Amino acid sequence: MLALSAISFIFFILAALTLSIYLSRKRKGSQTVAGFFLANRANGFILVGASLYLSNLSANQLIGENESVYINNMSVIGWGVSSVFAMLLVAEYFIPIYLKSGINTVPEFLEKRYDSGTKNLVSLVFLLGYLLNLLPTTLYGGALALDSLFDISGYIQIDYWQTIWILVWFIGLVGVIFTVLGGLSAITISDTILSVGLLILMVAIPYFGLKYLGDDSVYQGLKTVLSNKKEHLNAIGGPQDAIPFSALFTGVFIANLYYWGMEQYIVQQIIAGKSLAESQKGVALTCFLKLLSPLLINIPGLIAVNLYVDLPHTASVFPLLARDVLPAAMSGLTAAILLGAAINTFNVGLNGASSLFIFNIYKPIFAKKHKEEVSEKRILRTGKLFQIGISLFAMSIAPFIIYSDKGFYFYIQKVSGIFSVPIFTILFLGFFKTKIPPIAAKAGIFFYIVCYIFTQFILNSSLHFLHWMGILFVATALLMFVIGRLYPMSQPFQLIQENKVEIVPWRNRGYYYALLLGLLILVYWIFSPFGIA
Template identity: 35%
Template sequence: MNIVTVGSFIFFTVLVAYISYRFTRDENLETSEGYFLGGRSLTGWVIAGSLLLTNLSTEQLVGLNADGYSFNMSAMGWEVGSSIALVLVALFLLPRYLKGGITTIPDFLESRFDSGTKQIVTILFLFGYVLNLLPPILYSGATALSSIFNVQGMFGVSSTTALWITVWGIGIIGSIYAIFGGLKAVAVSDTVNGIGLLIGGLMIPFLGLMALGDGSPVDGFNKIMENTPEKLNSIGGEKDPVPFSTMFTGMLLVNLFYWGTAQHIMQRALAAKNLKEGQKGLIIAAFLKLLGPAFLIIPGIIAFNIFGPGLPPMEAYPKLVNHVLPTPLVGLFAAVFISIYAVTQLVWDTGLHYLHILAILFVLCSGLMFIIGKIAPKQDLYVLEDQKAVDLTPWKLLYPMGIAAVLAMLVVYALFSPIGIAS
């Protein structure tokens, strides 16, 4: 393994830790609000940067590019579809959360319903993080970093042992930021890493297109247009990862759940110094998510055109990174990289995409909640009281910028469709 790669990785990791320390060394971490919400002091750009990197994990960098390598650009629904959800959260959910002065989403459910609901949802969230969220992130991150650093060859171990070494490394480094610095340290490090990830992420497709086009990114893109134009289609069919029709059923619900109720995501917006900054951060993040396909899908398509169809899909992105990045930047990019339905699917094959099924289940569950509410209604009418935690004056540009974000999402879809360049 190249010593320059290791050196640049260590340098950038230590640099981000130092910057985070400088920005948070005077913070009061003794209170829950100071530790978990950064003293409610985050501004719009910090919230947006932290949201971007908190969401942008190796699960997406490796997994979505694997979809681009194997299928087409339909998987970008996970990214650009987030824009609609972020706008809706800024409009409807965040004002209610901040008015209630809550620290966690279960706190809101306790005030809205009761402590039993809070306990049930907390347990469900905990199991979801441990069993559903963390394993794929750690596995995909370990797969990529193990390949970039050649951990197997460096230590002379099996591929499985190399993965375990990398998983523990990722977990330990990520935990240090969170445990000793609280949310604000994580948010600051996320913002710095987010800048590096955005720059490095956009460099990969640019350099990949240069490699494909013998030095010209335009020629590289033209080769994709000539050889594999079908891969630039974002609409997709029912057998593709995310058919366009799911954007209005299960995909919208998944994104609303993720951006509006997932604690590790909403915690950033809950830490806003006021409603204006929180809404601004969410809308900025909505625009930034539109850049996602450029470094989350297209590199996979570039890898297909450079290396051919014989690669394991999960190896497409790390192989492209090693192929196109200068050696010192490989370590820097790796440092940014690291910082963090049974019946219908198995028994009864409906023939529907699983995201459509999710929408059907949502309607059924909502109907069940409505029936329960009629049979055993709450004794006292719920009123959301203003806890005076932050200034609730909304951002004056919320509506025009929110509409602009949604329109921009539709333009991106039209561009990568049979009526656009995929024709």
């Protein structure tokens, strides 16, 4: 059983990685700067949508959200399902701005809107977020998943801590080799391949899980889930739940709008679309996949509630269920998807961080120092060396996440709040308030970060951190408004159109947006006291 799972795992992961690198190199996706960092801006909507979905759906979510459902309830779907509304706003209002301005990175837009100092400061904040949060947690989540699926620590007779170290370095090394060889083009191709596997697992894991729970009867298993421990079925979170329902309109909304519309490695994949219409279609496809996601990242947690009692490591609930209920070959596919998702999220993080460093720090400093443009060959070499360096750093600190309390996923979201909201605030106001000066943006970033760290890590506050994110967003925005009133820009900001792709919007998008919003409401209705809870 274990041998067959391992063989199928190796087969699936090698097939996906090899095919991705081959197709990328055939498209010359790693031989130029535009190809390596932006896939030559040639991706259609399927590549855009699949890469966005896989970049977001890492092993962190598969593990973290199922863990949250197991120890709490379905309120954690607020991160994923409610993000559909934010994504549609991004598609309608943010993407046209980015594509019209012809930027390579988000801080480049901030340089156009404010000044180079703001660009440099935000680039630093982005890089710190990747180094301290995104990259280490992605590695840790992937390591945890593989150990739980194959019981590697038990098989080779070493302790849990040592196993996590070994697996973190295994995933990190495979990931950095893959992204250095293939660039963003290989990442988006592998995302599309892995998305097919994810769709299979969305059906297979609930089916086999319910069948296992119901003693070979899916109906009996479903009946057990719907009748036992019904408090876990509720997505309308209270004040003490993973995501209070009221937080969907404060911190969660801000975090989602930031993530899907301003996070560098996400925006980088959106602007890799061949046109505005293709990018908007790609985001709509991602929305649809996010609405299907509870089948994979939440429902297994509901099944596990009725199967396991007092797990020593609650974060292992998803891979443990997959190992117990799936056929051996399907268990190998699950491991391949988990590893592939971890590698791809890690890779887009590396690619995004490298883009920030190359376009916003290295190129300007080199050009200023040598008074000449840096060659493409030198840019590619430096970008790849930077990716190797930050991956080694992330691999060194990732295992220490084991000491975080309140759950793995809680750690990810709480720490990300340090970096996301200040960037969101200055970008959001920069879009719509054209006279706010650069000094207001810099003051806003420092003000928010200091206040958030104080309220979350020094002050013992009973208020949920998501509400603090909303409060501090308002306070930071007011501070920037006041500075803007006192020291307005002499000339209002005007966007200069420098588009590199066609910017005609998707013609029938309104009908699809309405359908997606209707499905969003339906999901919440099902998992509420008005539905099955």
